[in-house]
Amino acid sequence: MNIGEIARRAGVSRSTVSYALSGKRPVSAATVQRINDVIAELGYRPNASARALAEGRTRTLGLVVPPASRRLTDVQLGFVGSVVDAAAAHDLDVLLSPSGGDHDRSFERIVTGRRVDGVILMEILLEDPRVERLSQASLPFVTIGHVEHPGASWWVDVDYGALITRCVHHLADLGHEEVVLINRSAELVAAGYGPALRSATGFLDATAARGLTARTVCCADEAAAGLACFEQIRTQWPSVTAAVTINEAALPGVQRALHRAGLEVPRDFSLTGVIAERLAEDFHPPLTAADVPAVELGRLAVDLLLAQIADAGAAPRHALLEPPISLRSSTGARRRHG
Amino acid sequence: MNIGEIARRAGVSRSTVSYALSGKRPVSAATVQRINDVIAELGYRPNASARALAEGRTRTLGLVVPPASRRLTDVQLGFVGSVVDAAAAHDLDVLLSPSGGDHDRSFERIVTGRRVDGVILMEILLEDPRVERLSQASLPFVTIGHVEHPGASWWVDVDYGALITRCVHHLADLGHEEVVLINRSAELVAAGYGPALRSATGFLDATAARGLTARTVCCADEAAAGLACFEQIRTQWPSVTAAVTINEAALPGVQRALHRAGLEVPRDFSLTGVIAERLAEDFHPPLTAADVPAVELGRLAVDLLLAQIADAGAAPRHALLEPPISLRSSTGARRRHG
DNA sequence: GCGCGCCATCGAACCGGTTCGATGACCGAG
DNA sequence: CTCGGTCATCGAACCGGTTCGATGGCGCGC
Numbered sequence: 001m002n003i004g005e006i007a008r009r010a011g012v013s014r015s016t017v018s019y020a021l022s023g024k025r026p027v028s029a030a031t032v033q034r035i036n037d038v039i040a041e042l043g044y045r046p047n048a049s050a051r052a053l054a055e056g057r058t059r060t061l062g063l064v065v066p067p068a069s070r071r072l073t074d075v076q077l078g079f080v081g082s083v084v085d086a087a088a089a090h091d092l093d094v095l096l097s098p099s100g101g102d103h104d105r106s107f108e109r110i111v112t113g114r115r116v117d118g119v120i121l122m123e124i125l126l127e128d129p130r131v132e133r134l135s136q137a138s139l140p141f142v143t144i145g146h147v148e149h150p151g152a153s154w155w156v157d158v159d160y161g162a163l164i165t166r167c168v169h170h171l172a173d174l175g176h177e178e179v180v181l182i183n184r185s186a187e188l189v190a191a192g193y194g195p196a197l198r199s200a201t202g203f204l205d206a207t208a209a210r211g212l213t214a215r216t217v218c219c220a221d222e223a224a225a226g227l228a229c230f231e232q233i234r235t236q237w238p239s240v241t242a243a244v245t246i247n248e249a250a251l252p253g254v255q256r257a258l259h260r261a262g263l264e265v266p267r268d269f270s271l272t273g274v275i276a277e278r279l280a281e282d283f284h285p286p287l288t289a290a291d292v293p294a295v296e297l298g299r300l301a302v303d304l305l306l307a308q309i310a311d312a313g314a315a316p317r318h319a320l321l322e323p324p325i326s327l328r329s330s331t332g333a334r335r336r337h338g
Numbered sequence: 339m340n341i342g343e344i345a346r347r348a349g350v351s352r353s354t355v356s357y358a359l360s361g362k363r364p365v366s367a368a369t370v371q372r373i374n375d376v377i378a379e380l381g382y383r384p385n386a387s388a389r390a391l392a393e394g395r396t397r398t399l400g401l402v403v404p405p406a407s408r409r410l411t412d413v414q415l416g417f418v419g420s421v422v423d424a425a426a427a428h429d430l431d432v433l434l435s436p437s438g439g440d441h442d443r444s445f446e447r448i449v450t451g452r453r454v455d456g457v458i459l460m461e462i463l464l465e466d467p468r469v470e471r472l473s474q475a476s477l478p479f480v481t482i483g484h485v486e487h488p489g490a491s492w493w494v495d496v497d498y499g500a501l502i503t504r505c506v507h508h509l510a511d512l513g514h515e516e517v518v519l520i521n522r523s524a525e526l527v528a529a530g531y532g533p534a535l536r537s538a539t540g541f542l543d544a545t546a547a548r549g550l551t552a553r554t555v556c557c558a559d560e561a562a563a564g565l566a567c568f569e570q571i572r573t574q575w576p577s578v579t580a581a582v583t584i585n586e587a588a589l590p591g592v593q594r595a596l597h598r599a600g601l602e603v604p605r606d607f608s609l610t611g612v613i614a615e616r617l618a619e620d621f622h623p624p625l626t627a628a629d630v631p632a633v634e635l636g637r638l639a640v641d642l643l644l645a646q647i648a649d650a651g652a653a654p655r656h657a658l659l660e661p662p663i664s665l666r667s668s669t670g671a672r673r674r675h676g
Numbered sequence: 677g678c679g680c681g682c683c684a685t686c687g688a689a690c691c692g693g694t695t696c697g698a699t700g701a702c703c704g705a706g
Numbered sequence: 707c708t709c710g711g712t713c714a715t716c717g718a719a720c721c722g723g724t725t726c727g728a729t730g731g732c733g734c735g736c
Contacts, residue, residue, distance in 0.1 A: 002692055013716045018694060025695095028714060045450035049396060050692035052387035053721050060433070068419025068633075071616070077415065081406025084436050088444045093453065094434045095398070098422050106426045112383035115431065223620040252590075252620050259597075278409070282561040282590050295406075340722055351686045356724060363725095366684060388722035391691050 006044055010035045021046070060093045061305065062116035064107060064130065066123045067098040073221065073248050074276040078294025079122055079144055079301075086302035092117075099130065111137045118305045120144065126192040140308040142301045145194050152316045154308055156300045159322045160195045160246065160274060161202030163290040166325055167244045167272045168206035170288070174242075175334040176270060178213040180233055182226075182245035182254070186218040199246050199274070215240060219250045226253025227260075234261055241334045242270035248279050255283065266332030272325075286328035293323050344382055348373045359384070398431045399643065400454035402445060402468065404461050405436040411559065411586050412614040416632025417460055417482055417639075424640035430455075437468065449475050456643045458482065464530040478646040480639045483532050490654045492646055494638045497660045498533045498584065498612060499540030501628040504663055505582045505610045506544035508626070512580075513672040514608060516551040518571055520564075520583035520592070524556035537584050537612070553578060557588045564591025565598075572599055579672045580608035586617050593621065604670030610663075624666035631661050 007014045012031060019025040020035045027035075038044075052058040063083055066072065072080070087094045095116055099107040110116055111133060118140035121130060126148040134141045135153065146155040164181070171179055181203040183189060184196045200216060207214035215237050219229040229250065233240055234257075245254070254271070263269045265285055277291035300319050308314060345352045350369060357363040358373045365373075376382075390396040401421055404410065410418070425432045433454055437445040448454055449471060456478035459468060464486040472479045473491065484493040502519070509517055519541040521527060522534045538554060545552035553575050557567040567588065571578055572595075583592070592609070601607045603623055615629035638657050646652060 003694095004692075014693080015695075015717075016715055019715090022694080025715090026713070031714080043450065045446075047391070047692055048447070048451040048453040049387045049390035050721090051694080053385070053391050053723085054692080054694040056721075058387060063434075065422075068416075068423045072415065072419070077410065078406075081410070081436075084403075084434050085406045088436055091443060091447075093444065093447065096401075096422050096432045096434055098419075098426055105429060106431065108383070109386070109429075109431065112381065113386040115386040222616075252622075256622050278560075284590075284594050341724095342722075352723080353687075353725075354685055357685090360724080363685090364683070369684080385722050388691090389724080391693085392722080392724040394691075 001042060001044055003044075003046065006035065006038050006042065009038045009042075057117050058115060059091070060095050060116045061087050061302070062095050062097055062110045062119040064097045064099045064110070064119060064121045067100050070100075071221070071249070074279050075248065075292045075294050076122065078276060078292070079298045082295040082298025083120055083302055086299040090302070090306065107133075111139060118142070118309050120301050120305060124194065126194050126197060140305060140312065142305045142308065144297060144301050146318065147194075150316075150318065154304050154316050154318060156297050156304065156319045157321070158195075158274070158292055158297065159198075159320050161198040161205075162322050163274050163325070164199045164202040164244060164246070165206040166290065167274075168203060168210065168212070170272065170325065170331065171242045171244070171270060172206075172210040172212055174270065174331060176212065176242040177334065178215070178237065178240045179207065179242045179244060180215040180217065180237065180240045182229060182233075182243055182247050182250060182273075183216060183218045184247050185220045185225075189218055195246060195274075203244060219247050221247065221249035223250065223253035223256070226250025227257045228253070230254045230257035231261075242272070242331070245271070245273035245275070247273075248275055251275070251279060251283060265330050268335065270331040270334075272331050277326075280326065280328065283330065285330050287330040288325065288328045289330075290323055290325045293321055297321060339380060339382060341382075341384065344373065344376050344380065347376045347380075395455050396453060397429065398433050398454045399425050399640070400433050400435055400448045400457040402435045402437045402448070402457060402459045405438050408438075409559070409587075412617050413586065413630045413632050414460065416614060416630070417636045420633040420636025421458055421640055424637040428640070428644065445471075449477060456480070456647050458639050458643060462532065464532050464535060478643060478650065480643045480646065482635060482639050484656070485532075488654075488656065492642050492654050492656060494635050494642065494657045495659070496533075496612070496630055496635065497536075497658050499536040499543075500660050501612050501663070502537045502540035502582060502584070503544040504628065505612075506541060506548065506550070508610065508663060508669065509580045509582070509608060510544075510548040510550055512608065512669060514550065514580040515672065516553070516575065516578045517545065517580045517582060518553040518555065518575065518578045520567060520571075520581055520585050520588060520611075521554060521556045522585050523558045523563075527556055533584060533612075541582060557585050559585065559587040561588065561591035561594070564588025565595045566591070568592045568595035569599075580610070580669070583609070583611035583613070585611075586613055589613070589617060589621060603668050606673065608669040608672075610669050615664075618664065618666065621668065623668050625668040626663065626666045627668075628661055628663045631659055635659065 003014050003017050007017045017035055020027045020032045084094050097106045097110045119134060120142050122144040124143050124145045128147050131147050131153060143155040146157050189196045204214055217229055219225050265271055272288045274292060275287055275289040280287040280289045304317055341352050341355050345355045355373055358365045358370045422432045435444045435448045458480050460482040462481050462483045466485050469485050481493040484495050527534045542552055555567055557563050603609055610626045612630060613625055613627040618625040618627045642655055
C-alpha cells in the first residue's frame with residue numbers, strides 16, 4: 001500500500017506517481033487517469049512520516065497548552081479551539097504539548113524533534129524561558145500574549161492594560177469613586193503572568209488619572225474563592241461601589257456573594273472587566289465588559305505563524321487587539337449614600 | 339545535526355550511535371560516553387519523522403474532538419486534558435483532529451496517513467460512521483462512549499442509564515412523585531447521541547418502576563436555554579418537584595430561573611443528575627450528583643489504547659464506569675402542598 | 677601457541693516518500 | 707532526411723533514522 005505498489009499496478013515509475021499527485025511536473029492525462037484509478041481502488045494515501053522526512057516539513061503545528069491540572073479558562077479554551085480550526089482550514093494538524101514550567105519532556109520533544117513546522121505558545125509569562133528556548137532552536141513560533149521584551153519574536157495579544165483603563169474610565173464617568181480590581185491568583189501574579197500584571201498597572205494608572213480610590217485583590221481561579229474574595233472586599237472596604245475583573249472562574253462566586261449581600265447589579269453595585277463573551281452573557285445581568293476576541297486571536301496567531309514559516313527571514317510582526325467594550329447591563333451610576 | 343554528524347564527530351559509525359541511544363545492542367562504556375558528550379554539546383535529538391518512518395510507529399496518538407464551533411462541555415474538556423496528560427506520561431504526543439460528521443479531511447488524514455499509532459474518539463453517536471471507518475482501516479482505536487452495537491471495538495464509558503436510574507430512585511426515596519429530566523439538545527438526541535438517549539431510557543424505566551410521573555424536555559446547551567426551559571417546566575407541569583439533568587451548560591440558567599421563581603433548593607425544589615464535579619460544587623447549593631469521572635475515563639482510554647497497540651490481536655476490552663452519587667445538598671424531601 | 681568465542685563495531689539495506697538530471701519518443705522546421 | 711526542441715517518463719540519490727548480518731580484535735582455555 002505504498003507508492004511503489006501504486007506505481008507497479010499502474011505500470012509507471014514511482015516518480016511518475018509522485019508527480020501525478022503533486023502536479024509539480026506535467027504528466028499525461030491518460031497516465032494520471034490510470035494512477036488515480038489504482039489509488040481509488042486501493043484507497044492509498046501517502047505515508048505522512050515519509051513525506052515529512054523527504055520534504056523537510058511536517059504539515060503540523062505545535063500548540064503548547066497549560067497542563068490539564070491547571071484548568072483552562074473559557075478564554076484559553078477559545079484559543080485552543082480556534083487554533084485547531086484555523087489550522088484545519090489550511091490542512092494542517094495540531095500537536096498538543098502540555099507544558100508548565102521550564103524543563104518539560106513533551107515541550108522538548110516538540111522543539112528539537114522536528115515534529116512540527118512551527119509552534120504557538122499560550123499562557124506565557126513576562127519572562128518565559130520557553131520563548132528563549134524556541135528562539136535559539138530557530139523554530140518559527142508565535143505567542144498568544146507577549147513577554148516583557150519581545151525582541152524579535154512574533155506575537156498576538158489583547159491589550160489588557162488599555163481595556164482595563166477603559167473600564168475604569170467608564171466607571172469614573174458613571175460617578176464611582178472607590179473601585180476594586182479582582183485580579184487572577186496571587187501565584188500567577190508572582191509568576192509574572194502578563195495579563196494579570198498589565199491589568200494591575202492599567203488599573204492603578206487609570207484610577208490615579210481619574211482621582212479614584214483604587215483597591216486590588218488577587219483571587220484564585222474558582223467560584224469559592226470569588227465568593228470569599230468579594231465578602232472580604234465588602235468588609236474591608238465597604239464603600240467600594242464597583243469592581244473590575246479579569247477572573248472568569250471567580251464570577252459564579254462573585255454572583256453568589258452579591259446575592260447573599262442583597263446587592264442588586266447594577267443598582268447597588270457595578271461590575272465590569274475583560275471576560276469571554278459567553279460568560280459575560282451568562283452572567284445575571286449580562287456583563288458590560290470587553291469581550292476577549294479569542295477566536296480572532298487564535299486565527300491571527302495561525303496566520304502569523306504561517307507567514308513566518310513561509311518567509312523565515314521576514315521582520316517580526318505582532319498584533320495588539322483592543323476590542324471595544326460591549327455595553328450590556330451590569331454597570332450603572334453610583335448611588336449616593338449607597 | 340543528524341545522526342551522521344554525531345557519528346562523525348564521535349569517530350564511530352551511525353549504527354553505533356543508534357545502538358548507544360537505544361541500548362538495543364551493547365556498546366562499550368567509553369564509546370557511549372564519547373557519543374553522549376558530542377550529543378550534549380550539539381544538543382542533538384533524533385528527527386521524529388525519520389524515526390517514525392524507520393520504526394513504523396509514530397509515538398503519537400490521535401484525539402478526535404468535536405469542532406470548536408460546538409463548544410466543549412466541562413466533561414469533554416476533562417477528557418481532552420486527561421488524555422493529553424496520560425499520553426504525556428507515556429512520552430506520547432497527541433494530535434488533535436476536529437471532526438464533526440462523516441467526511442472530514444482532518445479525520446481522513448489521521449486515519450489513512452499513518453500519522454498516529456492509535457486514535458481516541460470522543461462524542462460518538464449510537465451509529466457513528468467514524469467507528470466503521472477506523473475498523474476497516476485496521477487502526478487501533480478506543481471510543482469514549484460506545485456505539486449501539488460495539489462489536490469488536492474497544493471503549494470506555496459512563497453508565498448514564500444506571501446513574502440516572504440511581505438519581506430517580508434517590509428522588510423517589512425522598513418522596514417526590516412528579517419529576518422532570520432536563521436532557522441535552524433536541525439536535526443531539528435526534529443525531530443519536532448516546533448519553534442523551536441512554537439517560538432518557540434510564541429515566542423512563544426508573545420512573546415507571548417507582549410509579550412516578552415522568553416529564554422530559556430537551557434543552558440547548560446554553561444558559562439562556564436552561565432558563566427558558568425551566569420556566570416552561572413551571573408553567574406546563576407546575577406540580578413537578580424535582581429535576582434530573584445531564585445538561586451542564588444549562589445549569590446557570592436553571593439557577594437563575596429557580597431564583598426568579600422564588601424557589602429555594604432543596605427546600606422547594608430538588609435538583610440532581612450527572613454533572614462534572616467542578617460544576618456540581620460551583621452550583622448553589624452544591625449539587626447532589628453523579629460526578630463524571632472524566633479524568634479517570636481519559637486515563638483509562640489511553641491505557642486501553644496502548645494495550646491494543648501492543649497486542650493487536652487481543653480480545654476487545656471495555657470499561658463501563660458507574661461512579662457513586664455524591665450527596666451534597668441540592669436534594670431534599672418533597673414538601674406536601676409544595 | 678593456536679583456535680574458539682565473544683564483544684564491540686561497521687557497512688549496507690530498508691522505511692516511503694520527493695526531486696533532480698537523464699533519456700527516449702515524437703514533432704516540426706529547414 | 708536530419709536536426710533541435712519539447713514532452714512524458716524513468717532511474718537514482720536523498721531525507722535521517724533503525725536493524726541485520728558480517729567482521730575484526732581480543733582474551734581465554736587447552
